[in-house]
Amino acid sequence: MTGKQTAMRGLLIDLDGTLYHGTHRIDGADVLISYLRQSKFPFRFVTNNSSSTPEEVAERLLKMGIPAAAEEVCTSAQAAAEHIAGLKPGAAVFVVGENGLRKAVQESGLLLTEDQPDFVLQGIDRSFTYERLTKAIRYIHRGAQFILTNPDLLLPSGDGLIPGAGSIGAMLKAAGGKEPVLIGKPSSILMNYSLREIGLKADETWVVGDNMATDIAFGEAAGCGTILVLTGLTTAQNIDYYMEQAGCKPNIVCENLEELRSYISDHREI
Known part of the structure; x- marks a missing residue:
């Protein structure tokens, strides 16, 4: 992991490629979200997908064993x-x-x-x-x-x-x-909507995702902290290519969701 540290009082979390692939849960996604809920740490699922209602998104996550409620979902x-x-x-x-x-x-x-x-x-x-x-x-x-x-x-x-x-x-x-x-990532319109929903300022919030061009650019443009997880589109093999294409870098890189959970546990602020 590398990068600067800023206040971490909440998370905006991408879905596809970050918590699941298609209909398959990524290892550690259930543990991560359960940890956030149990510790009452604010978060929202933020997705560019406009095809599903928040209720449908939450139901899809639940079917994969990932705790979720419709009010935790922000869609484009x-x-x-x-x-x-x-x-x-x-x-x-x-x-x-x-x-x-x-x-x-x-x-x-x-x-x-x-x-x-x-x-x-x-x-x-x-x-x-x-x-x-x-x-x-x-x-x-x-x-x-x-x-x-x-x-x-x-x-x-x-x-x-x-x-x-x-x-x-x-x-x-x-x-x-x-x-x-x-409207959607990396636009400020979805970001501003998500920040209002979570009730935090950009400099208190971190964006978690697997896509440099959408998730990480989304967070950087708003002044959020950014955490890239190597669970989806971006991997250890292609990270340099995608950083160059996106023209930005994440504050933190985590290889998997257990490493992410550990980082949050060590750096979150109440």
């Missing part, structure tokens, strides 16, 4: 809906996305619409069609604001990589001619 869908509601309460929103995104829109008092929207809100959509693409770009050309939940181009699945929200977003950007407002 929630942050996106709150952002739009802050810009225009009750706005009409055309959603390119799945259940988690649609539900977040409704719960924020926004109107789901298929006609004349104020905003085009796009996340991952595994039922995406050419017809939906056509509608979205026409609305963007007519003046609807384009909001993108997250920039992830590719996602892991049980049988290989699949296109992420960023891949659909690239089509909408190219055809719509507008740069989207980005």
Whole structure:
């Protein structure tokens, strides 16, 4: 481990690649989260995934033996809906996305619409069609604001990589001619939402994740401490490459989740 030490009073923890791979729990994930809960140390699960509701995310974690509750989950869908509601309460929103995104829109008092929207809100959509693409770009050309939940181009699945929200977003950007407002990591919008949820300031909070370009860049840009775990995308073999690509470095590197738990135990502040 290496890096500077700052106040550690709470954690924002990534999910896929950090606590699990697909549907398989990473060794030590259950022990880590149980430790945080038992010691009453504040944390939130923070995910770029907009397809699931917080309840669905928590249920998925529970099925893998990782303690979780919906109120501990912060998604890009929630942050996106709150952002739009802050810009225009009750706005009409055309959603390119799945259940988690649609539900977040409704719960924020926004109107789901298929006609004349104020905003085009796009996340991952595994039922995406050419017809939906056509509608979205026409609305963007007519003046609807384009909001993108997250920039992830590719996602892991049980049988290989699949296109992420960023891949659909690239089509909408190219055809719509507008740069989207980005919500998820490494954007400050999801960070600010997560900090409000956990009730801490950036310099009291550490970000934990396996991805330099999203998790670590996310934390560094906000002024949080950052801990890279070598449990997913980044490994001991490729860490130098990903640090160079991301243009940033983590404060701390942990090889596994037991090493992470030990570091938190030694450095947390009450």
